[in-house]
Amino acid sequence: MEIRGKLALVTGGSDGIGREIALQLQGSGADVIVTGRSPDKLQAMAALGFGTIAGDLSTAAGVDAVVDGVAGKPLAILVNNAGVGSDYELDEPATLDSAAHCIRTNLDAPIALCTRLLPVLRAQPEAAIVNVTSGLAIAPRAGGSIYCATKAGLRSYTQAIRHLLKDSNVHVIEALPPVVETNMTAGRSGKKMSAHDCAAEIVAGIRSNKREVNAGMVKLLQTLHSISPALARRIMIGF
Template sequence: MELRGKLALVTGGTDGIGREIARQLRGAGAEVIVTGRSAEKLQAMASAGFGTIAGDLSTSTGVDAVVNGVAGKPLAILVNNAGVGSEYELDDAATLESAAHCIRTNLDAPVALCTRLLPALRAQPEATIVNVTSGLAIAPRAGGSIYCATKAGLRSYTQAIRYLLKDSNVRVIEALPPVVETNMTAGRTGSKMSAHDCAAEIVAGIRSGKREVNAGMVKLLQMVNSISPALARRIMIKF
């Protein structure tokens, strides 16, 4: 896909991977609108020349704000990147709201945006949907059960709509990052991919029209999973 002159919408585009995707898309000549919840971060992106839409995607009001914010615009690229973790604990019912918030943000919102923005994408000569999942969509870790479930659900949804849109002008890409250096992973130790490098692989995948972008160490996980899904699950469950 030629990026120059295209209009892209990047959810969660004020920080982390989303911000880097937005920057690199614009560097390639695209016009970029980002969404976010922080007024300060949105202002920083606006000052840098990006279009901005304020909205909490865990709410229907936030989803409406995003849809209305691009209404009538020639949207050609939708990047569903916004995501949150969950403080869910299996033996603590008080954490169910955290789980619900994660599900609404990570799964419900991308489904809603794909559905409601599809007419705008279909109206372009060529268009792309990028759903950002995770290596944890392939095999879960016990410490992030709800987050993993949302990403696995989004992976399944992405594969299904890719088939449904196979004869259309809309290409569907799944991007699967590894552990990336972001605010969400600030408390984790171990090797982390930079947000810049992860975004670079995703943007390259948009250019080349890949079906899946396995970023960083997810390439190795995919290889293990192709040989033995059971082994991949055993490795990742304690990760």
């Protein structure tokens, strides 16, 4: 799709991958609105020419704030990027609150935004929904069971709505990042993709109307999974 002149909304767009997506969409000529929870980070984005919406997407009020913030605007690109991890431990009921927060942010909020913003997306000559999942949506790791479940759920939802919208003007893209250098992965060892490079692949995917953007090492994971799903699962479960 042609990005120049489009209005884009990037959730979680004041930090990490979302910030890089927002910057690169802006650099391609889009008008961009970002959402976030940190007043300081949103202020910094506003200083760079971005529209901003404050809201915690784990809450109904936060979702309402985002929908209200783009009301009456010709939204053409919705990037559901906001995501959080979970401190869930299988034998610790006290961590269920963290699990619920992760589910609301990573799965419930993108579903709500796709549903509630679809009418305005349909009203544009061309539009795109970009749901950012994870390589862990393909094969989970034991140490992030709730996070993996939310991303696998969003992957399934994305595939389903892509079929439902196949004859419409709304193109549905799934973006699957690998481990990326962000605040969420701080402290994790191993090779990490830069947020800039990950965002570049996602924005290129929007431009070329891809169905899936397998960023970085996820390309290899997808290839392995296509050959042997069981092997991919065995490798990733202890990752």
